[in-house]
Amino acid sequence: MRLDRGRQEILLVLALTFGLSGVRSILNLISSLAAPENLNAQQVTLNATASRLPFIDLGLQLCSAAALFAYGALALYLLAGDKISLPRWRPRDGVLGVGLAAVIGIPGLAFYLAALHFGLSKEVVPTDFDNAWVEVPVLLIKSFANAFAEEVVVVFWLITRLRQRKWTLPAALAASSILRGSYHLYQGISAGVGNIVMGVIYAYFFHKTGRVWPLIIGHFLIDAVAFLGYSFLGPLLSPYFGL
Helix, strand or coil, rough: CCHHHHHHHHHHHHCCCCHHHHHHHHHHHHHHCCCCHHHHCEEEEEECCCCCCHHHHHHHHHHHHHHHHHHHHHHHHHHHHCCCCCCCCCCEEEEEEHHHHHHHHHHHHHHHHHHHCCEEEEEECEEECCCCCHHHHHHHHHHHHHHHHHHHHHHHHHHHHHHHHCCCCHHHHHHHHHHHHCCCCHHHHHHHHHHHHHHHHHHHHHHHHHCCHHHHHHHHHHHHHHHHHHHHHHHHHHHHHHC
16 A cells, blocks of 8 residues: 555654654563563663763764754654744743643652652663763753654644644544653653653643643753752752652
8 A cells, every 4th residue: 555645754754753762662661571670670861971081972962962953853844845833932931831841740750759669660860971061061952952852743743744634633642642652661661651641731732722832841841850950969869769
């Protein structure tokens, strides 16, 4: 059966971006569950030194961020062919982004700690850099790169394309949220579930408002606070949170 151009675009973009990441993440989770250690006895580091040479480390980290920005740029380029563009920034988007970060981030931390206790999550180490001067700027840049890529591709582009193909709203929201959950499964079962919940909230917000920047800002704040908070306070909080 020959695929039409719309299906080809969806398959190609997902294969190049988060769809393939989801497959790798599922395989990684299966491997982790098959290991002799319990899931909460295993550890995953989200941001780590890529080279002992500071300038090389910085370059490699920026390459990773650039790839994420390219994911989002590709999606925007394809949508522009249909005269669809990213809605312009408005000051109110910042307020909404802070609200979304609070709604997702605070319960998310509690959910992670409970999941870790019950063996449904790996111990997640947000950052572990050898080169201290690289750490803060890289974490901020990568936080924004993650937020931009995920919200543009997984919400803005994917839901727009699925709705153009006459998918029902529940089906489009489910596809977006399940995709988001899938590529976080390498962190554990709870990360997949938690991100599906986040995906439903974010996707429905986009459906109701048509706004993307609040999603990007909210996601950026969640990641930035988690990464920088752990970087500065992790050693002090570890005895209390079991990190």
